[in-house]
Amino acid sequence: MKQKIGRWIIPAIAGLAFIYLLVPIAYIFVFSFNDAGRTNLEWRGFTLDNWQNPCGAPAVCESLVNSLQVGVVATIVSTALGTCIAIGLVRYKFRFRKLTDVLIILPLATPEVVLGASLLAQFLNLGWELGYTTIVIAHSVFCMSFVIVTVRARVSSLDPRLEEAAADLYSTPRAAFLKVTFPLLVPGIVAAALLSFAMSFDDFIITNFNSGTFQTFPKFIYVAATRGIPAQANVIGSAMFITALLVVVIGQVMAYRKRKRLEQV
Amino acid sequence: MSNTVMTKKGKIADLRSRDEIKAERRKERTGVYLVVPGLLLLLLFFAVPVMVLLSMSLYARPEGASIGEFVPALEFRNYATVLGSYWPDLLRSFGFALIATVLALLIGYPMAYLVAVRLRQHGLLQGILLVLLIAPFFSSFILRTQAWKQILADEGFVAQTMKFLAILPADGHLTATPFAVVAGLTYNFLPFMVLPIYANLGRLDTRLLEASGDLYAGPMTSFFRVTLPLSAPGVFAGTLLTFIPAAGDYVNAALLGNNRNTTMIGQVIDSRFFKVIDYPGAAALSFVLMLSILVLVTIYIRRFGTKELM
Amino acid sequence: MNTNTAEPSIKQVDLPRSDGADLNLKGVTKRFAEFIAVKDLDLMVPSGTFFALLGPSGCGKSTTLRMIAGLEAPSEGQISIGGKDVTALPSHQREVNTVFQSYALFPHMTVLENVAFGLKRKKDKQAMEKARAGLEMVELAHLANRRPEQLSGGQQQRVALARALVNRPQVLLLDEPLGALDMKLRRQMQMELKSIQTEVGLTFIHVTHDQEEAMTMADVVAVMNEGRIEQMGAPRDLYELPKTAFVANFLGKSNLMRGTVTGERDGLLEVAASGHKIVVAVDRAVQHEGEIVVGVRPEKLHLNREAPAEATGYNELSGEVIDVSFTGTTTEYLIEVAGIGRIGTFAQNRGQQSAEVGETVYLSWDSAHSFGLAGDELVDAGVDKT
Numbered sequence: 001m002k003q004k005i006g007r008w009i010i011p012a013i014a015g016l017a018f019i020y021l022l023v024p025i026a027y028i029f030v031f032s033f034n035d036a037g038r039t040n041l042e043w044r045g046f047t048l049d050n051w052q053n054p055c056g057a058p059a060v061c062e063s064l065v066n067s068l069q070v071g072v073v074a075t076i077v078s079t080a081l082g083t084c085i086a087i088g089l090v091r092y093k094f095r096f097r098k099l100t101d102v103l104i105i106l107p108l109a110t111p112e113v114v115l116g117a118s119l120l121a122q123f124l125n126l127g128w129e130l131g132y133t134t135i136v137i138a139h140s141v142f143c144m145s146f147v148i149v150t151v152r153a154r155v156s157s158l159d160p161r162l163e164e165a166a167a168d169l170y171s172t173p174r175a176a177f178l179k180v181t182f183p184l185l186v187p188g189i190v191a192a193a194l195l196s197f198a199m200s201f202d203d204f205i206i207t208n209f210n211s212g213t214f215q216t217f218p219k220f221i222y223v224a225a226t227r228g229i230p231a232q233a234n235v236i237g238s239a240m241f242i243t244a245l246l247v248v249v250i251g252q253v254m255a256y257r258k259r260k261r262l263e264q265v
Numbered sequence: 266m267s268n269t270v271m272t273k274k275g276k277i278a279d280l281r282s283r284d285e286i287k288a289e290r291r292k293e294r295t296g297v298y299l300v301v302p303g304l305l306l307l308l309l310f311f312a313v314p315v316m317v318l319l320s321m322s323l324y325a326r327p328e329g330a331s332i333g334e335f336v337p338a339l340e341f342r343n344y345a346t347v348l349g350s351y352w353p354d355l356l357r358s359f360g361f362a363l364i365a366t367v368l369a370l371l372i373g374y375p376m377a378y379l380v381a382v383r384l385r386q387h388g389l390l391q392g393i394l395l396v397l398l399i400a401p402f403f404s405s406f407i408l409r410t411q412a413w414k415q416i417l418a419d420e421g422f423v424a425q426t427m428k429f430l431a432i433l434p435a436d437g438h439l440t441a442t443p444f445a446v447v448a449g450l451t452y453n454f455l456p457f458m459v460l461p462i463y464a465n466l467g468r469l470d471t472r473l474l475e476a477s478g479d480l481y482a483g484p485m486t487s488f489f490r491v492t493l494p495l496s497a498p499g500v501f502a503g504t505l506l507t508f509i510p511a512a513g514d515y516v517n518a519a520l521l522g523n524n525r526n527t528t529m530i531g532q533v534i535d536s537r538f539f540k541v542i543d544y545p546g547a548a549a550l551s552f553v554l555m556l557s558i559l560v561l562v563t564i565y566i567r568r569f570g571t572k573e574l575m
Numbered sequence: 576m577n578t579n580t581a582e583p584s585i586k587q588v589d590l591p592r593s594d595g596a597d598l599n600l601k602g603v604t605k606r607f608a609e610f611i612a613v614k615d616l617d618l619m620v621p622s623g624t625f626f627a628l629l630g631p632s633g634c635g636k637s638t639t640l641r642m643i644a645g646l647e648a649p650s651e652g653q654i655s656i657g658g659k660d661v662t663a664l665p666s667h668q669r670e671v672n673t674v675f676q677s678y679a680l681f682p683h684m685t686v687l688e689n690v691a692f693g694l695k696r697k698k699d700k701q702a703m704e705k706a707r708a709g710l711e712m713v714e715l716a717h718l719a720n721r722r723p724e725q726l727s728g729g730q731q732q733r734v735a736l737a738r739a740l741v742n743r744p745q746v747l748l749l750d751e752p753l754g755a756l757d758m759k760l761r762r763q764m765q766m767e768l769k770s771i772q773t774e775v776g777l778t779f780i781h782v783t784h785d786q787e788e789a790m791t792m793a794d795v796v797a798v799m800n801e802g803r804i805e806q807m808g809a810p811r812d813l814y815e816l817p818k819t820a821f822v823a824n825f826l827g828k829s830n831l832m833r834g835t836v837t838g839e840r841d842g843l844l845e846v847a848a849s850g851h852k853i854v855v856a857v858d859r860a861v862q863h864e865g866e867i868v869v870g871v872r873p874e875k876l877h878l879n880r881e882a883p884a885e886a887t888g889y890n891e892l893s894g895e896v897i898d899v900s901f902t903g904t905t906t907e908y909l910i911e912v913a914g915i916g917r918i919g920t921f922a923q924n925r926g927q928q929s930a931e932v933g934e935t936v937y938l939s940w941d942s943a944h945s946f947g948l949a950g951d952e953l954v955d956a957g958v959d960k961t
Contacts, residue, residue, distance in 0.1 A: 009375075010375045010378055010379055010383065011379055011383070013372070013375040013376075014375045014376045014378070014379035014380075017372045017373070017375065017376045017455075018376065018394065018397060020372070020452065020455075021397065021398070021401060021452070021455060021456075022397065022401075023416065024409040024410075024412035024413055024416065024452075025400075025401060025404055025409065025412075027412040027415070027416055028404060028408055028409065028412050031412075031415075041415060041418075042420075077306075081302050081303035081306060082303060084299040084300065084302065084303060085299065085300050085303040085304065087299055088295075088296045088297075088298075088299030088300040089300065091296070092292055092293065092295055092296025092297075092299065092300075093289075093292065093293060093296060094293045094296040094297050094300070100300060100304060103304065103307050103308070103311070103312060104307070106311070107307070107311055108509075109505075109509060109558065109559060109562055110315075110509075110555055110558070111509055111510060111512055111513020111514075111531070111554060111555070111558060112510060112513055112514075113513040113514075113515065113530075113531040113534050113535070113551060113554065114315075114318075114513060114551045114552075114554055114555045115311075117318060117534060117538065117547060117548065117551040118311075118314035118315045118317065118318035118551065119310060119314050120538065121314060121317045121318045121321045121544070121548060122310065122313060122314035122317045122318075124544075125317050125321075137306075137310055138310070140306065140310075141306060141307065141310045141311055144303060144306065144307070148303075159677070159679065161675055161677060161679040162679050162681060162682075164646050164666070164673075164675070164679065165673070165675055165679035165680075165681070166681075166692070167645075167646065167665070167666040167667050168644055168645075168646070168666055168667075168671070168672055168673045168693075168739075169667075169672065169692050169693030169696060169738070169739075169742070170667045170668075170693050170696035170697050170742070171667050171692075171696050172667055173667075175667075175696060176667075179692075180681055183683050184682070184683055198402040198403060199402075201403070202402060202403070202405060202406045204406065204407055204516055205513075205514070205515070205516065205531070208535070209535075209538070217405060218405050218406065218407045221405055221407045221408050221411065222407050222516070225407070225411050225414075225520060229408070229411060233405075233408060234408070237404040237405050237408040237409075238404065240403045240404050240405070241400055241401070241403055241404035243403070244396075244399070244400045244402070244403035245396055245400050248392075248395075248396045248399065248400070249392075249393075249396060252392045252396070256388070256389075285648045285649075285650060288648050
C-alpha cells in the first residue's frame with residue numbers, strides 16, 4: 001500500500017506543478033481571443049480579430065520588432081564571444097585565468113537590478129544616450145556568462161584525443177578545429193544561443209534601466225499593465241509560445257527520425 | 266612546479282627545448298586571442314560599471330543643487346541613510362526569495378525527477394514535458410505575471426470560489442498580498458530550479474537505485490540516501506539560480522503586491538533612480554544588495570558547495 | 576544484426592606493399608613539470624619491423640609514442656623517420672599514424688568518413704575509394720554508413736586501424752590498441768594485426784603493458800622502465816636471457832637467488848647462496864665476481880620427490896612444499912628453501928602423483944638455464960604486485 005502511494009506521489013505533485021506552470025499561458029491564450037476593446041481584463045466574447053490583426057493596437061508590433069532585433073544581435077555577440085572564451089578557458093593555459101573565472105561567474109551572482117543600475121551609472125558617466133545600442137551591450141554582457149557556462153560544459157566533455165587524432169591524420173590546427181572540434185560543439189552552442197535569445201527577449205529589469213525611450217516588448221507590456229494590456233499582446237505572447245513549442249517539437253522529431261534511420265542502416 | 270631549475274651558479278635555467286617553448290607560447294597566444302574580446306566586454310560593461318556604481322554611491326548632493334545634480338565625494342553617510350530607511354525592504358526581499366526558493370525546490374524536484382528518471386524509457390512524453398518546461402520562457406514573463414494578477418483578481422474565478430468555500434474571508438484578497446508576490450516569484454523562477462536538477466538527474470545511474478533496493482533500502486530510503494545526495498550539485502545550482510534573481514526582482518512585487526507590506530528592494534532601487542532621482546542612494550542600495558548576496562552565496566557555497574558547480 | 580559474437584577475419588586485399596621507414600631516436604628526453612617521463616632514449620627500429628614497447632603504466636612508453644607521433648615535443652634529442660629529422664615537424668606533417676588507445680573515432684562522422692578523414696586532409700582524389708578498400712580489408716564494408724557509437728568494441732578497433740592504415744604511413748603507432756577488448760577478442764586481434772603487418776610491410780610500433788601480447792606479436796621487444804629501455808631484443812632472447820631483475824620479473828616469472836661468486840671452473844661460475852652451491856654459465860652472467868643474483872625460470876626446474884643422483888652442470892636444492900595449486904594443465908608448487916626463500920615451479924599434469932604440502936622435495940635444473948644478474952638488483956623489481 002505504502003509502495004503504491006510512493007509510486008503515485010511524484011507524478012501527482014509534478015502534474016500539479018505542470019498545471020501551475022501552464023495555467024497563465026492557457027489564460028493568455030484564451031484571452032487572445034477576447035473581444036476586449038481597450039482593456040483585456042474580463043471576458044467579453046470570442047473573436048478572431050486580434051489574431052487577424054495582431055498589429056492592431058498601437059506600439060505592440062513596433063516593440064516586438066525592437067525586441068527581436070535586440071535579441072538577435074545580443075545573441076550573436078554573446079554567443080560568439082562566449083564560445084571563444086569557453087574554448088579558451090578549457091583548452092588553453094594563460095595568465096590571469098583565475099581572474100577571468102571570477103569575472104565570468106560574478107555577473108551570474110549579481111541580481112539584474114544591480115547589473116542594470118551599474119550599467120546605467122556607467123552610461124550616465126560616459127554621457128551615452130540610452131537606446132538600442134546600450135540595450136544590446138547590456139544584454140550581450142549578461143547573456144555571455146550563461147553562454148560561457150553552457151558551452152564550457154560541452155568543451156570540457158569533449159575528448160581531447162579527438163583533436164590529437166585529427167592532427168595525427170594530417171589536419172592543420174585550423175582544419176582540426178573546423179572539421180572536428182567545432183561540429184562537436186554545435187549542439188552546445190545552439191543551446192546557448194537559444195538560451196541567450198530567450199533571456200534577452202524576455203528581459204525587463206536590465207532593459208528598463210538602460211533603454212531610455214526605446215520600447216521593447218516586455219517594457220511595452222509593463223507600461224501597458226497599468227492601463228490594461230491590449231489583447232494583441234496576448235496574441236503575440238501565445239504565438240511566441242507556440243512557435244517555440246513547434247521549433248522544439250520539430251527538432252525532437254527530426255532527431256528521433258535520424259536515430260531511427262541510423263539504426264536501420 | 267615549473268620547468269626550471271637553479272643551476273650551480275644560481276641562475277635559473279629553463280629545461281624545456283626550443284620546440285617545447287615555441288609550442289607553449291603559440292598555445293598561450295591562441296588562448297589569449299580567444300579570451301580577450303569577451304573579457305574586454307566584461308571588463309568595460311561589468312567590472313568598470315560596478316566600480317562606477319561604487320563611486321556613485323559615495324557622491325554628495327551640494328547645498329541648493331538642482332534635482333539629479335551630484336558631485337564626486339566620499340559620502341559614506343549615504344549608506345547609513347538608505348539602510349536606515351530601507352532595511353525592512355532588504356530583509357523582506359531575502360525572506361521572500363528564500364521562501365520562493367524553498368517552494369520552487371519542493372515543487373521543482375518532483376518535476377525534474379519525473380521527467381529525468383521516471384520517464385527515461387518514454388522518450389516522447391519526456392520530450393513533450395521538457396518542451397513545456399522551457400516554452401514558458403518565450404511567452405513574456407511580464408505577460409504571465411499579469412495573467413496571474415488577473416487570475417487571482419478579486420472578481421476572478423479563483424478568489425470567488427475560495428470565498429464561496431469560506432477558505433478566504435469575504436473581504437479578503439489574493440492579489441496585493443505577500444502570498445501573491447511569493448507565488449509569483451516561485452512561479453517565475455521555477456524553470457531555473459527544474460532545469461539544473463533535470464540535467465543532473467538525467468545522468469543518474471538507475472542501477473544504483475536497484476543496488477540500493479537490493480541492499481534492503483525501501484524506495485524512501487533509496488531516495489534520501491542515494492538519489493538526493495547524488496543530485497546535490499543540481500539542487501545547489503538550481504537554488505542559486507532561483508534565489509539570486511528572486512532577491513533582486515521587482516516585477517512580481519510591483520504587479521502582484523501592494524504599497525504596504527510587499528515592497529522589495531528592487532522596487533526601491535528603481536524608484537530612487539527614476540522617480541526620486543537619488544542616484545547615490547540607489548547606487549548605495551544596489552551595492553548593499555550585491556554584497557549581501559555575495560556574502561550569502563559564499564557562505565552557502567562554503568557550507569554545501571560542490572566543485573562540480575560551474 | 577549480430578555484432579559481437581563472430582568477428583570476421585581479415586582477408587587478403589590488394590593493398591600495395593610498402594616498406595615503411597627506419598625510425599631513429601637519439602638521446603630523446605621528455606621532462607614534465609613534476610617528473611622525467613623519458614630519459615636519454617636511443618632507439619633504432621629498422622623498416623618493416625613489428626616493434627613492441629613493453630612496460631608497466633607510467634614507464635614512459637606512451638610518452639615516447641606521442642613524441643614519435645608529434646603530439647608532444649621532446650625536451651632533448653632528435654627523432655628521425657626514414658633518415659629525415661622530424662623533431663620540429665608538427666603532427667599533421669609527419670608520415671606517421673596512430674591507432675589510439677580509446678580509438679578516438681570521430682563521433683559525428685560515419686565509419687567511412689572516419690576512414691577517409693586523413694586521405695581527404697591530404698587532398699587524395701581517391702580518398703573515398705581507398706577508404707572503402709581499407710574498410711574491406713578489416714571486413715567492415717557493410718557498416719560504412721554507421722556511426723562509431725553503433726559498433727562493438729572490436730569493430731571500433733578495426734575502424735581505428737583502417738583509418739590509420741589507409742594513409743600508408745611510414746610508421747604506424749599502436750597505443751595499447753587491444754586494451755579495451757575482452758580476452759578472446761584480444762587474442763584474435765593480435766593474430767590479425769600481426770598478419771596485416773606482414774601483409775602491408777609497414778613499420779609498426781606497438782605500445783603495451785601485456786608481456787604476452789608483446790612476445791606473441793613483435794619481432795623486437797623493448798622493455799621500458801622508469802623512462803629507460805632496460806633491454807631490447809627478440810622475444811625469445813629476452814625471455815631466456817634477461818639482463819636485469821626487472822626484465823626477469825616483468826617478462827614472465829623468475830626465481831631469483833642472491834649469492835656470492837666463489838670461483839670459476841669449466842666456463843661455470845660457482846656461487847654460494849646461504850650454504851647452497853649454485854652454478855651459472857659465465858657467458859650467461861652480467862657480472863663475474865662479488866655478490867650476484869642468480870635466476871632461473873620456473874618451468875626449467877625439475878621437481879623430484881627423492882634426491883636425484885648428482886650430475887655435473889646441474890643445480891640442486893631441497894625444500895618443503897608450502898603451497899600447491901591446481902590450474903588445469905599444470906600444478907603450481909611453492910617451495911620454501913632454507914636460506915634462499917620461496918621458489919616457484921610447476922609440473923604438467925600427466926597423472927603422476929603430486930607432491931603435498933609439508934613434503935620435502937628436491938629441485939634440479941641445468942646450469943645452462945641459469946642466468947646471472949648484477950648483485951645490486953632488487954629481487955622483486957618488476958614483480959606484478961596486484
